[in-house]
Amino acid sequence: MTLDRLETPAAVVDLDRLDRNLKRGADYTREHGFALRPHIKTHKSLFVAAAQLRHGAQGLTCATPFETEVMSSICDDLLNAYPPVGADRARRLLAVAPKSRITVALDSVAAVDNIAAAARAAGRKVGVYVEIDVGMHRVGVTSSANAIALARYITAQPSLEFSGVELYPGHIRESVESQDAALEQLATELSRTLEAFDDAGLTPPTVSAGSTPTLWRTHELPRITEIRPGSYVYNDRTTTAIGACAWDDCALSILTTVVSTTVAGQAVIDAGSKALGREPVRGAAGEGFGQLIEHPEVLVTRMSEEHGMLDLGTSTWRPEIGERVRVVPNHVCVTVSLYDLMYGVRGDRLETSWPVDARGRGHKPVPNA
């Protein structure tokens, strides 16, 4: 079966590129002696997670309870890198297979209380990372003193274990001109924080770092023991723009069909915001919502839900109605979560497909509705 049989829009993964990306991540991790705990939010698929485990991942990182549930069928060492706030969230995490080791990341006493109670009720022990804010100002404890106080509070809970600290330097992608200076500053601050933990007698067993944007420079940070890269399996326009991969490393694209050419200087494809997502290119100059593989000078510059408007002003290409092109999205994690199924290709040959198993929330219907 070949690619031209697929109904568009469809999410297509170049299997050779996927293999290469998986190997590159594993090689880097091995070279620097890190544990690899990839974040599955990018692909949400057992098929890709299993490949990551075959490439030496010691466990998996998830963001939602549903992701953790789904991944527990193939992995017994699961980090839920998200505050376990709310009785239901913590309870759902504790309901995954009893053989699994569960770790959570959190930044508040309230979250500790939630997960401690759920662990106690389930008769299980849960590992806890203290999330520290290293500059992104999203979640994370904002001072060493507070982080140490929280770690001490965790050690006082019989159902919990203080397993380490976690950081996510997402701001280095988003707002810092020079990665060099930002990484150097981060290294200095991280050293100081970890020394404060040492001085308090709470040396973190694990120091867990993200992320794909700074993935290949993680070894410049002190005392990292584990990394949690996500996007590196598929890559996207943003990963390319910030120099964390080459354009030819983008493994996922959306196969589309040109459906209209009535407006001069424009062609319309059947992939809009419901097929690509409306994410900006981050961390570097870049416009539009996607870029064509066959004609990289052409961008998706406007979108409706099911229409993507291609600006042909930058190109001599004049498509026929019915012509097919592939679009590399700006932020692959968001694009993937719009699909139920990924198609795997080698060249033009459609080799396999796999479900996006952990897409959505796994919500249950109201009984007797």
Place this chain on the structure above:
Amino acid sequence: MTLDRLETPAAVVDLDRLDRNLKRGADYTREHGFALRPHIKTHKSLFVAAAQLRHGAQGLTCATPFETEVMSSICDDLLNAYPPVGADRARRLLAVAPKSRITVALDSVAAVDNIAAAARAAGRKVGVYVEIDVGMHRVGVTSSANAIALARYITAQPSLEFSGVELYPGHIRESVESQDAALEQLATELSRTLEAFDDAGLTPPTVSAGSTPTLWRTHELPRITEIRPGSYVYNDRTTTAIGACAWDDCALSILTTVVSTTVAGQAVIDAGSKALGREPVRGAAGEGFGQLIEHPEVLVTRMSEEHGMLDLGTSTWRPEIGERVRVVPNHVCVTVSLYDLMYGVRGDRLETSWPVDARGRGHKPVPNA
């Protein structure tokens, strides 16, 4: 069962508001003698479509083949308001229940050829609307002469029937300061176009108009016979901002939990771009990606995939971790398509739930993969 039992983030529909919105749309349509053919892309649910049919809709409008397939189980008069380009798309449309009347909208000879061939192969007759561009510059034939030539080409196909013209004045929401002047201009141009069709002996049996932004003023346009509103069932921040509904008419919100408050002046909820969508407020001043029902002065100002950052600088509200709030999204059609299930509530009582049946593409796995 009450709302506080729901795991967050969850999509919640206020059933009283939904009922009121359905009735308002039906009443307006009846008052002006239009046929009502609501666009189901907003809700993608048989539950809501069935309610629209009970309220007097004579048929349904869909954008994708999968939407049309799903809706064919409850409705036998289906408009696919999207160019049927690509052999697979046309074939899939023709495969829906033989008792159904299928109409498509298109703007090119290539699309006519595609649907004519598929209709011929299926031994069925398909209705065709000629889509005319009235200023949005997305799809649609851009001159009366070309539109008439296309209608004539359609009448020459034995498997097709020229059923009318379709317009979508989406630009009046997006870029025009004064709706008055824009609608007046549109009315003049539409009159002229329809007279040209009359003069050519091709008077359109149907003149089909969108959309929610200008829904309540459709009667100011000449010779409209049918309307295709979408968002009016749920409404959203954009519909409110452009004055097409009141804030209290927003029926859909995302129930979320506050999961972190470490950063001063900020609270983080568990709904980010994978739960809200990253759509702007259109057609009027408005920032952020969503607005709280309980604290309308608070907006979601930044997002990651699973984090929504609330700016508390505009409010005296200081949430506890674990507190729950509901967010009205900017563009409800995109938000709904992120969910598998909608929860229906009256007040705090969880009354029912229904699937988002036509979410995704209904793609088939590769055989023997």
